[in-house]
Amino acid sequence: MESLIPIINKLQDVFNTIGAESIQLPQIVVVGTQSSGKSSVLESIVGRDFLPRGAGIVTRRPLILQLQYVDKEDKSIRDVSEGTMNLDEWAKFLHTKNKVYSDFEDVRREIEAETERITGNNKGISPEPINLKIYSYRVVNLTLVDLPGITKIPVGDQPLDIEQQTREMILSYISNPNSIILAVTPANTDFATSEALKIAREVDKDGRRTLSVVTKLDLMDAGTDAIDVLCGRIIPVKLGIIGCVCRSQQDIINKKSIEDALKDEAIFLQRKYPSLANRNGTMYLAKTLNRLLMHHIRDCLPELKTRVNMLISQFQSVMNSYGMAIDDKGQTLLQIITKFASSYCSTIEGTANNIETAELCGGARICYIFHETFSRTLDSIHPLSGLTTIDILTAIRNATVRYSSALFIPEVSFELLVKRQIRRLEEPSLRCVELVHEEMQRIIQHCGTEVQQEMLRFPKLHEKIVDVVTQLLRRRLPTTNDMVENIVGIELAYINTKHPDFHDAQLVSSLFNKQTKQTNKEFDQQRHQQQQPKMLNNDMTFMQNMQQHNVQNQTFAKPNSAFSGSQPNLFRSFVSNKGETLNNNVNDVETSSQSSTNANTPIASPVKSVNLLPEVPSTTNVRKLTPKEEHDCQVIERLIRSYFLIIRKNIQDSVPKSIMHFLVNYVKDNLQSELVTHLYKQENFDYLLKESDQIAIRRQEANEMLKALQRANIIIGEIRETHIW
Template identity: 60%
Template sequence: MTKNVPVGDQPENIEAQVQEMILSFISNPNSLILAVSPANSDLATSDALKLAREVDPDGRRTLLVVSKLDLMDAGTDALEVLLGRVIPVRLGIIGVVNRSQHDINTQKSLEDSIKDEHVFLQRHYPSLVSRAGSRYLAKTLSKLLMHHIRDCLPELKTRVTVLIAQYQARLNSYGQPVEDHSATLLQIVTKFATDYCNTIEGTARHIQTSELCGGARICYIFHETFGRTLQSIDPLGGLTDLDILTAIRNATGPRPALFVPEVSFELLVKRQIKRLEEPSMRCVELVHEELQRIIQHCSSYSTQELLRFPKLHDSIVEVVTGLLRKRLPITNEMVHNLISIELAYINTKHPDFTDAAQVSASVNSQQVFLLFFLLLFILTLTSWILGFQADTLDGGKHWKTEKTVENKAQVPGFGSPSKTQAVNLLDTAVPISRKLSAKEQRDCEIIQRLINSYFLIVRKSIQDSVPKTVMHFLVNFVKEHLQSELVGQLYKQGLLQELLIESQETAQQRTEVAQMLEALKKANNIISEIRETHLW
């Protein structure tokens, strides 16, 4: 290789372009490097050897050709170089004598040139005449090439076979040009519906390992996301003692309550049950989102034919999305009804609610017992007072009447208007910071225990019924009606031609893959025809 100087309209970086082109070939570890350097120049600065050493530092793939032996200065020769004592290369060093420009102008034949080359070598390099010259170079290159082919042939045949299989698979994925539009559309729609249902059931061919998908994710939503959310809801969350006492007082009206009113319990437990509706609706939303994600999963991994027909792909996505959108409000309404059903009737006779009811009954019995003794005490005291008054003089009765009138005069509203002060009892603040009385504390504990017990019953029921509702009204319905919905909306004679228009990119890729596959098959045939006897 020599320095390249731009000539004429050649670019300024012509040398860099030539170097880059040469390196692109000799960098291949399967290539043989033929480095040619003239004998009448310094081999230590040879550009060809410099490039060869960059990619083959040990010289395992390099063959050095020393040209223009006849043009060396008088009294010098290239014997040391040709013997390999100056530049070591593994494939050898061969000297040749090139045809001169005069030989080309006078149309000197190749045979005469080879004879003159042999005479020159016999005269100046007699010990190397059998290992030099153009004929020896040709034989050596042919021998090296055959050896290299023999060594690389098994691996090459294996690579070609693998590539044939890969390109054949790619060609098959592109499919053949559509001839029967009706059959093709039904086939694609059926396959998509099958893949969609299989993804939900967990029997799809393409199962992801990086994240949960399809039915597995729906199961996770039911039992992990939704289940844990319900379990994290405190049955008494957001319910204070003041709320309970206010509910009890509002349920008793103007009369003080002797027992804990059942109305207050129902009012408060309904308030707590209502808190289960939001996570239940969120469960429906999450499952709906996962059913949407399955569409893209099937489009990307399962139904490669959809990539050929972008309009059909978009139409299938639109139909499935519409079916899911249509079922979403129905499912939401059913889940809402589950909560409404629980709120409609508080079943205090529920088998699991017996213990809590018994606790309430026992506490109320204690209250009745205490009340009985309190009434007995009051009756006894009243009889004693009445007996004492029967023995009292009339003057004493008069004094008692006057005192009574005097006391009434001191009561606001009964005496002089000038001393009367109006009091608005509705403006009186409800005491919330004081310590609860024993009865108030006992009433709160009764309500809390009843709410906690009944709330757990309802939560358990909702945790079981919401997934069943979602499966029946959304997931299973979509599975059962998906194919019929797709066929009903897409299998129309007016749409077949339009939906099965193949993308330009797919058609071009099919052509390129088919051409590459044909070239690989030809290469495989050539390799198969080569026998070791042909090489040696």
């Protein structure tokens, strides 16, 4: 079991070399207030003067002290090359590598120099530790950490929050569940006010890993003693309370040796505390610490083995992610290009290994753009949006100028207005192309994890791949936009009133042909009757015939149809939303006829005349439309609505297909060939495959950590069950 501590010291060396904090090794942490005697206790355990001494704060950096027992006759641990063959005691610092210190005065000076190198020479502190290993026949195997003393008021260059910094530094060490806390308290102070025990209880509430040391027993006031304290009657400590007698500052000045100090300590304990002498003193403290540490290591060892094996697996995965050294740059470049192109296409198709769960991406987002964003946008466009009754009436009147009479609704007005509405579908269609293009660009950042790691490893290659993909997408964008514009242009080029889904146009055509024949017959009868002397009776007969004809045409009405027109002149009878026949009565015809024949009668125009003078707000209301005008506007609205819905449905289907063909599928099919054409050039291999400095540093750190863990695993494997039990 004695071999456990040297093994832990070996592990400490392994992890201190790389500064790893992931492994919490068992060790003894010395905690106490400033000038409480911590350094004197450590020197007494070592048997040598090697720590800086003086007034005020002296220990200003953590000192990790590893003590290893070496028999005088044991040559196995001594190295001729290092000059230790003939030495009984020597020391080594981690920061000076293999330099051997045989004079412990040099050790003290090196500690002071290394402390001032980091903290300065005016009482500053630093959490960066100093690692010191001492080989001696005087010591027992121990690992100790000497920390700066707890202080209250800053001095020198110390920051104003020196107390807080010191506490945080101490807590960072004693919070380790594998550490034993050595709480040092001077005997000439009230034990109940011990700062060391107070801070130890913050992290060790049960006191299972706290050992208390009472120093300076010889400095207690006359007539007092520490029997109650040492027996645990004032404050019990589970691991025990051990009293020591430290050398005073005057003893150090007088160069009193530690051997003499230990003898005087034994004499003092026998005289002052005869019943407790065998359970106190520096030698008993060292043996107790050795026993506690060995048992503590035994308890922590299984968990330590598991932790080391787990970290080996983790760092092996990290090393694999960073990649190994490149042997064939051409092959490596081609593999990365192929892997990227495959990952890019898989993201679009939704077959990637690592599926995003936080947001839609790739093909799923493109489908969302098509079926949700684009489709809903088109559905939100009303067929008559932005089209007023005045606009419709104006279009009808402008188209009626070419005809001698306004008996029928001209088809030109319908085509003019429906094209205006269809053109409104172009902008959201082009915006749909833009959204898909943006998502195709964004997919570059959503490729697989393996590809992303390669991109981080080779930043120049990443930049070039992004540039090639961006240029490919940019070249396809005008082609796709042109196709979408052509889709809308095709619909505008020819208004197909013979469309099989345009049922209202067929109805209007049949009604128009029959209406025209009947109307021509009635007009012939009217002219014949005008030659008779009784004009009034003839007019009444004409009106009755017209009304009878309108009643007959009601059988052609379809209440729930959407309406359109296909003939150059549309007749005046149509069906409303409610299935009611909209008729222009004779009074409307007469009124219209009178208005057109009377040149002196002013006509209300739906278009405001041009006026170069400042506009004056009008207070007059627009006149009410005549029944004929209302009827004509309703017919045009019906036709526009019906035809617009047909075209909107066509565009909802054609635009996504065009985007998929001209942009998405084209990029998928040509991505790898584009990357190979632009990147796979031998003269660019070195430039493209130049590793990132950060990745190189991280790989080196991970490699060092992996090697350290593997060495640690070998060291732990040397332990046999007999060593533990």
